[in-house]
Amino acid sequence: MRKMSGKEFDDLVRFFDGMSLTKWLGAVHDQLKIASDSWKDLRVLDVGCGTGRLLLRGVEEAKEVVGIDLSEGMIAKANEIYDEEGFAHKGNFCVGDAYELPFQDGEFDLALSTCVLFLLPDPEKGMKEMVRVVKKGGKIAMLNPAERMCQEAASDYCKKHEIKNFEQKTLLQWSNISTKRHRYNQEQLTEFLQKHGATKVEHSEVLEGLALITIATL
8 A cells, every 4th residue: 555645635735624624524523622622731733634723623722732744735724824813823833754753752642633544554653653752641532434434325424414515525535535545443443552552542433433533541
């Protein structure tokens, strides 16, 4: 399985920024934020942050939010958004690789990753790096496609909930790529995370079982 480059995503900044603003993904991001508990006075990292929209949900309460992404275009857009929103002083965005996070061990209180790890040829390597940079007692919060995710199931979900146009396109795109990359069940994710130091792992089904929110405590 080929590892995708940052340049491949540079031409998709508008698409992925729009995807982060869709009702279906926005609702899931809200659920993940709630599941990760308060960000008050925390240093929060988003691995594969895209344009930084997820971090906006807790930037006011957090001590600092940090985003890393392979795409220079995504990082440029994230900096632009945080300037416009008045949070440039609390947001720090940089280009980097999920396999080799440019941070010290235990530097963060919370690490996030949504719609990213499943793209990696070796997702477990990315999870291991997330565990490394989170301090003992901290948390990891992830969103990943579940085993049930496929084009047919996503299409049925869209029909049931009358999701159309760009909203439908983004969900179907996620399902299509998921079937070509990685999908997970709860047992697999728990095994990966416990193997690398998680002491507690909890999962919640979202999108009627098409995806999983995972919260791991270290």
